[in-house]
Amino acid sequence: MKTNEIILLSFHQISSFKFLISIFYIWNIFTLVQSSLPHVVKIGGLFENGDESVELAFRDAIEKINEEAILPNTRLEAVIEKLERCDSFQASKRVCSLLHDGVAAVFGPQSVETSAHVQSTCDALHVPHMEMRWDFKFDPPSNHSINLFPHPLALGNAFRDLIKLKNWKSFAILYEENEALVRMQEILKDPSLREKRIVVRQFPVGSGEYRTTFKELHKLAIKNIIVDVPQEHIYNVLKHAQQVDMLSDYHNYFFTSLDLHTVDLEEFQYVGANISGFSLVDLNSKDFGQILNKLQRDSNTRYNWNGGIVGDSFDSMVRLQYTIFSLNYANFFFVAPLCLQTYTYELKQTETALVYDAVRLFAQTLFEIEKNGATIHQNFQQDDVSCEKEKPWRFGSTISNYMRNVRNKIHDVIEVNGLTGPIKFDETGSRIDFKLLLLELTREGLKHFGDWTPGEKVTFMSNYTKAMTEIYRDTLKNKTLTVVTILGEPYCMEAEDDNRTGNDRFEGYCVDLIKEIAQILEFKYVIKVVEDGVYGKRNERGEWNGMIKELIEGKADIAVADLTITYEREAAVDFTMPFMSLGIGILYKRHKKDPPKLFSFMSPLAMDVWVYLITSFLGVTLFLFFVARFSPYEWVNPHPCVKEPHELKNNFSMKNTLWFTIGCLMQQGCDIMPRSLSTRVLAASWWFFILILVSSYTANLAAFLTVERMVNPIESAEDLSKQTKIPYGCLKSGSTEAFFRNSNFSTYARMWSFMESYRPSVFVESNKKGVDRVEKGDYAYLMESTSIEYIVERKCDLYQVGSLLDSKGYGIATPPDSQYRSIISDAILKLQEEGKLHMLKNRWWSGKGKCGGKKETQKVSGSASELGLANVGGVFVVLAAGSIIAIIICIGEFIWKMENIPRSEREHICIELLREIKYVICCYGNTRPIRKVSDMNPARHLIIQAGNGLPFLPMNSYQEMNNKNNYS
Numbered sequence: 027m028k029t030n031e032i033i034l035l036s037f038h039q040i041s042s043f044k045f046l047i048s049i050f051y052i053w054n055i056f057t058l059v060q061s062s063l064p065h066v067v068k069i070g071g072l073f074e075n076g077d078e079s080v081e082l083a084f085r086d087a088i089e090k091i092n093e094e095a096i097l098p099n100t101r102l103e104a105v106i107e108k109l110e111r112c113d114s115f116q117a118s119k120r121v122c123s124l125l126h127d128g129v130a131a132v133f134g135p136q137s138v139e140t141s142a143h144v145q146s147t148c149d150a151l152h153v154p155h156m157e158m159r160w161d162f163k164f165d166p167p168s169n170h171s172i173n174l175f176p177h178p179l180a181l182g183n184a185f186r187d188l189i190k191l192k193n194w195k196s197f198a199i200l201y202e203e204n205e206a207l208v209r210m211q212e213i214l215k216d217p218s219l220r221e222k223r224i225v226v227r228q229f230p231v232g233s234g235e236y237r238t239t240f241k242e243l244h245k246l247a248i249k250n251i252i253v254d255v256p257q258e259h260i261y262n263v264l265k266h267a268q269q270v271d272m273l274s275d276y277h278n279y280f281f282t283s284l285d286l287h288t289v290d291l292e293e294f295q296y297v298g299a300n301i302s303g304f305s306l307v308d309l310n311s312k313d314f315g316q317i318l319n320k321l322q323r324d325s326n327t328r329y330n331w332n333g334g335i336v337g338d339s340f341d342s343m344v345r346l347q348y349t350i351f352s353l354n355y356a357n358f359f360f361v362a363p364l365c366l367q368t369y370t371y372e373l374k375q376t377e378t379a380l381v382y383d384a385v386r387l388f389a390q391t392l393f394e395i396e397k398n399g400a401t402i403h404q405n406f407q408q409d410d411v412s413c414e415k416e417k418p419w420r421f422g423s424t425i426s427n428y429m430r431n432v433r434n435k436i437h438d439v440i441e442v443n444g445l446t447g448p449i450k451f452d453e454t455g456s457r458i459d460f461k462l463l464l465l466e467l468t469r470e471g472l473k474h475f476g477d478w479t480p481g482e483k484v485t486f487m488s489n490y491t492k493a494m495t496e497i498y499r500d501t502l503k504n505k506t507l508t509v510v511t512i513l514g515e516p517y518c519m520e521a522e523d524d525n526r527t528g529n530d531r532f533e534g535y536c537v538d539l540i541k542e543i544a545q546i547l548e549f550k551y552v553i554k555v556v557e558d559g560v561y562g563k564r565n566e567r568g569e570w571n572g573m574i575k576e577l578i579e580g581k582a583d584i585a586v587a588d589l590t591i592t593y594e595r596e597a598a599v600d601f602t603m604p605f606m607s608l609g610i611g612i613l614y615k616r617h618k619k620d621p622p623k624l625f626s627f628m629s630p631l632a633m634d635v636w637v638y639l640i641t642s643f644l645g646v647t648l649f650l651f652f653v654a655r656f657s658p659y660e661w662v663n664p665h666p667c668v669k670e671p672h673e674l675k676n677n678f679s680m681k682n683t684l685w686f687t688i689g690c691l692m693q694q695g696c697d698i699m700p701r702s703l704s705t706r707v708l709a710a711s712w713w714f715f716i717l718i719l720v721s722s723y724t725a726n727l728a729a730f731l732t733v734e735r736m737v738n739p740i741e742s743a744e745d746l747s748k749q750t751k752i753p754y755g756c757l758k759s760g761s762t763e764a765f766f767r768n769s770n771f772s773t774y775a776r777m778w779s780f781m782e783s784y785r786p787s788v789f790v791e792s793n794k795k796g797v798d799r800v801e802k803g804d805y806a807y808l809m810e811s812t813s814i815e816y817i818v819e820r821k822c823d824l825y826q827v828g829s830l831l832d833s834k835g836y837g838i839a840t841p842p843d844s845q846y847r848s849i850i851s852d853a854i855l856k857l858q859e860e861g862k863l864h865m866l867k868n869r870w871w872s873g874k875g876k877c878g879g880k881k882e883t884q885k886v887s888g889s890a891s892e893l894g895l896a897n898v899g900g901v902f903v904v905l906a907a908g909s910i911i912a913i914i915i916c917i918g919e920f921i922w923k924m925e926n927i928p929r930s931e932r933e934h935i936c937i938e939l940l941r942e943i944k945y946v947i948c949c950y951g952n953t954r955p956i957r958k959v960s961d962m963n964p965a966r967h968l969i970i971q972a973g974n975g976l977p978f979l980p981m982n983s984y985q986e987m988n989n990k991n992n993y994s
């Protein structure tokens with residue numbers, strides 16, 4: 027640490043000093059009559075052995091006040107009494123002696139034991155008592171006591187706010203003196219902090235031995251420590267921590283002493299541990315600079331302070347050195363230095379700064395009183411004040427109230443800016459509106475990174491995050507980190523080449539990833555495989571295994587693997603931002619292709635369609651047969667050359683009709699064709715039916731032949747959970763197991779209870795074993811989608827069933843509260859933005875895959891399904907409609923024929939119709955003789971068709987008609 031010294035030599039040029047004193051007394055006599063304040067105001071100081079620096083600061087402050095002439099007509103005079111440490115009896119006597127001397131205020135002493143007595147005496151006699159020490163009493167101090175040290179509650183709140191902000195997962199409180207627990211009360215009481223793991227230990231009292239406690243913390247893997255020891259022990263505490271390896275990069279220390287900045291921390295600047303603390307004294311403040319400038323100007327000192335120049339650094343040492351006569355402090359300024367002794371004090375020490383401020387506050391108060399009050403002089407007389415008479419000082423309360431800002435409407439609020447910032451009190455005498463500076467040790471020394479104020483709590487400097495990032499990056503540079511990982515494709519695999527050494531022994535996505543990150547952050551690393559071969563699971567006792575354990579125990583600095591970020595793990599270690607997203611999927615084996623079935627040609631149509639088809643075929647045949655027989659136009663002359671045939675023939679015999687319908691069905695056609703409109707309508711309906719059905723059949727058959735027919739026994743996790751035939755499991759001690767174990771969702775909970783109870787165990791030691799088991803068949807493996815993706819690219823008989831069960835990410839894990847988490851996250855973000863993460867994924871996933879097209883087949887499968895009645899029902903309707911139309915036309919044809927025959931030559935049309943139907947139904951053969959009219963009516967030659975009810979026609983008429991209707 028750079029040391030700049032101010033050397034202030036008092037008692038120089040004694041002769042000129044005596045001359046000044048003479049002038050000073052003459053001036054006193056002159057001004058006494060005019061000033062409302064007495065010419066000399068004595069102020070008492072009670073200091074214990076060992077408090078020399080406080081005493082010196084007190085003297086110095088008075089001297090400066092007098093030199094600055096804050097009270098133009100009044101001079102302050104120090105009356106000092108020395109005490110043995112903690113001697114309360116002596117303290118009572120000395121305070122009485124001071125009061126007897128007529129002091130207007132008593133400053134000190136600093137120890138709890140003595141100050142309590144002094145306080146009660148001052149309170150009884152209404153003499154202001156100025157204190158500059160931490161007081162464990164939470165109650166408001168007595169009416170005449172003013173303590174410049176922050177109230178214990180406010181200080182406790184500051185500690186609590188900072189610890190909450192640090193958000194440590196676990197921490198220890200180490201303390202030396204019992205009263206430290208009072209300071210820690212707010213931390214211990216806070217409900218949000220109570221959830222954390224807090225270890226409280228007291229260092230062995232008075233031994234100066236801190237190592238044992240640190241060793242214990244080492245075993246407990248606690249890395250965050252709040253240390254409450256006096257300023258003079260801080261160095262040793264850090265030294266001992268260093269000796270037991272408790273000052274690594276992952277350790278965080280917070281010192282409750284407000285004097286951390288006065289300790290020489292140079293040795294610990296490079297250890298890596300984060301060391302922080304609060305300071306009440308702001309070395310960089312304007313006031314501090316001004317006061318020091320005055321010291322420089324006004325004193326005969328060697329002043330070499332550069333606090334104002336170095337910005338936010340707290341390295342500058344402000345040391346004031348006095349050479350004094352060690353035996354007679356009371357006559358400090360007046361006695362020739364016969365026995366000289368050198369004392370130094372540091373102005374930046376809280377105690378000394380507070381004494382300075384206390385004297386300044388007192389002087390400022392007197393100035394304000396003088397400004398506002400006219401009758402002070404009378405009241406200021408202290409003749410009667412003494413311990414024996416127990417008569418209070420009349421003016422004491424006025425001073426106390428002024429200082430406490432008790433507004434009695436006659437005076438303004440007194441505001442003094444001192445070395446410890448603005449000095450203000452509330453009505454109870456507790457200091458308000460003070461500011462604590464948050465300091466952190468960096469490679470350049472302690473730096474000011476933020477402030478705590480009672481109102482705003484902790485606020486960081488605007489550049490805090492950036493500055494910290496820079497610091498962490500610097501610390502990480504050229505460091506060698508131990509990277510723990512786990513073997514598993516394609517994240518980290520052992521290289522095939524046995525000659526490789528070091529990190530080159532491994533290859534894979536994670537190996538490349540850490541290489542890229544190390545390049546960005548410029549650190550070195552050594553890859554090691556996790557000892558127990560698992561990712562990390564917490565047991566019932568809260569202990570971790572796997573990579574998580576190695577991080578907690580400090581065996582590794584980071585874990586780079588396919589390590590899933592989970593809530594449970596996040597509570598134990600820190601994760602960077604995710605570098606890959608995934609979810610749990612089901613890996614299962616494809617069903618072997620079904621052996622082709624003998625009657626697979628039937629597959630395109632559903633069985634009921636086949637049945638309907640055959641029924642339709644038979645139905646249409648019969649129907650056509652009858653219609654053809656009924657229709658008169660289907661009866662033709664079998665021998666067209668014979669002009670007068672004896673019989674007529676119908677081509678649609680049963681056999682022919684069958685042949686016709688089947689020929690049409692097979693799309694082969696037939697040599698017999700319908701002649702009448704009715705049979706043609708029916709035939710057209712049948713052709714239409716066949717056209718649609720055959721087309722549909724052909725199309726579906728093509729699909730059936732090209733598509734691999736798959737019958738998947740499971741389609742989703744729901745399917746899995748509902749069956750017990752196919753066992754399913756997951757990786758042991760991983761996040762997938764934890765997912766099912768902790769799930770409240772009924773399907774997953776059911777799956778977990780199945781997995782837990784199934785024998786032999788369905789849990790596997792590694793993903794590889796899980797995949798092997800799936801390959802053997804009859805086992806579904808619950809695996810992370812990224813790994814499934816990789817596997818199905820390479821093992822074409824495996825595939826992912828259904829969709830993902832959840833969504834999460836892989837992250838790089840660091841030990842709890844590690845400084846490096848954020849900078850590694852930044853590096854991952856950079857890689858992501860540059861597209862390198864994507865490139866890496868491509869390199870290790872699809873680069874070496876061999877069954878990319880298989881997935882598509884899987885998708886298409888099942889899309890070819892047999893055609894049911896629902897698909898082709900329409901054509902049956904068309905066929906039925908055609909048939910009905912055919913009947914109607916057929917009857918129409920018959921009636922039309924009848925209408926052409928004179929009524930006298932035929933019977934009633936209905937009788938003829940019934941007769942014809944009877945003839946058709948009786949199936950008398952496909953020829954019918956032509957009967958002469960004489961058979962019926964001998965007078966006329968008529969043609970009669972036996973039994974068909976056709977009218978009797980003369981032969982030539984019939985001939986004529988037959989020729990006309992020759993459709994063929």
Ligand code: ASP
Pocket residue numbers: 561562588589590591757759760761762763809810
């Ligand atoms: N990646 C997982 C883990 O971090 C492993 C698994 O459970 O599948 O635990």
